[in-house]
Amino acid sequence: MLNYPYELLDFGRHEKLECIGGVVVRRETPSAPGGKASGVDWGQAELRGREVGDKYRWDGVAPADWRFDVGDFQLQLKPTPSGQVGVFPEQSVNWHWINQCPVDLTGLKAINLFGYTGATTLSLASRGAQVVHVDAAKSVVSWARANAQSSELADSPIRWIVEDALTFVKRELKRGNKYDIIVADPPSFGRGPNGERWKLQRDLFHLIESLSELSRGRCKMVLLSCHTPGVGHLQLRREVENQFKFDSGVGSSFALELHTPKKKSLPSGNCFRWVVD
Ligand SMILES: C[S@@+](CC[C@H](N)C(=O)[O-])C[C@H]1O[C@@H](n2cnc3c(N)ncnc32)[C@H](O)[C@@H]1O
Numbered sequence: 001m002l003n004y005p006y007e008l009l010d011f012g013r014h015e016k017l018e019c020i021g022g023v024v025v026r027r028e029t030p031s032a033p034g035g036k037a038s039g040v041d042w043g044q045a046e047l048r049g050r051e052v053g054d055k056y057r058w059d060g061v062a063p064a065d066w067r068f069d070v071g072d073f074q075l076q077l078k079p080t081p082s083g084q085v086g087v088f089p090e091q092s093v094n095w096h097w098i099n100q101c102p103v104d105l106t107g108l109k110a111i112n113l114f115g116y117t118g119a120t121t122l123s124l125a126s127r128g129a130q131v132v133h134v135d136a137a138k139s140v141v142s143w144a145r146a147n148a149q150s151s152e153l154a155d156s157p158i159r160w161i162v163e164d165a166l167t168f169v170k171r172e173l174k175r176g177n178k179y180d181i182i183v184a185d186p187p188s189f190g191r192g193p194n195g196e197r198w199k200l201q202r203d204l205f206h207l208i209e210s211l212s213e214l215s216r217g218r219c220k221m222v223l224l225s226c227h228t229p230g231v232g233h234l235q236l237r238r239e240v241e242n243q244f245k246f247d248s249g250v251g252s253s254f255a256l257e258l259h260t261p262k263k264k265s266l267p268s269g270n271c272f273r274w275v276v277d
Contacts (some may be wrong), residue, residue, distance in 0.1 A: 025047045027048065037262045047062055073123060090269060094123075098223075114186050165198065173213055182222045182223070183223045187226075205239060212243035222244065224240055236253060
């Protein structure tokens with residue numbers, strides 16, 4: 001059973017208040033709509049992140065050994081200049097799905113694009129999959145490796161790749177490599193290590209088309225999420241199903257959300273996932 005050391009305490013006025021791995025964090029979130037709930041003490045935050053001028057500033061001190069321990073794996077957390085801390089908790093529904101997946105993932109070949117600090121990579125590795133983890137940022141790939149180490153998954157068959165996602169996929173297609181499990185969580189905009197520009201609204205269709213080729217004839221699982229305004233889960237579903245042409249299996253699409261104890265829901269992206277039956 002997985003344990004998520006996370007609670008969204010409240011959000012509103014473009015900020016959210018969260019308890020992440022035991023630390024109360026208040027940070028700016030442009031997409032946090034509406035007003036704040038009454039009776040929530042925003043002054044309890046131990047860490048506060050916000051933009052000041054053109055810089056992101058953190059006030060407060062994070063614990064030296066700040067961890068997000070899910071059970072199957074753990075992530076080391078730290079405040080970063082992008083306003084992130086090393087985990088996207090809205091993905092916890094997908095780690096749970098992988099953990100509970102009835103298909104034996106042992107030895108299956110997975111690709112995780114835009115893998116960040118490795119949560120989904122480690123989730124797949126903890127079920128025995130061989131994972132190729134791809135991210136453009138060398139620093140987050142090193143962070144993901146350190147997370148594998150502290151999760152006692154350092155000896156798992158994981159390849160760590162610093163590369164532009166689309167360039168890597170095209171190279172794998174040329175080499176004739178194939179994958180059983182496809183995972184991608186692309187941002188709206190990004191940059192490859194050699195300046196390659198990723199623009200979701202322009203590139204997503206091409207990425208899905210290439211990924212369908214990469215898993216043609218042996219696909220067992222697909223997990224695609226994104227956080228781009230205007231790209232809904234039904235669109236993700238339609239585009240994946242059109243390209244992958246599954247003739248069986250179980251697919252579902254839904255909005256990713258985080259909930260407060262007062263039952264407010266914070267929209268946190270969209271997701272489509274499919275698994276063979
Ligand atoms: C939203 S995060 C992914 C979160 C991750 N799936 C998780 O749950 O931990 C987006 C990631 O995409 C990476 N990225 C941005 N542009 C990229 C590109 N062109 N190729 C590969 N990775 C890229 C960033 O470095 C960042 O780590």
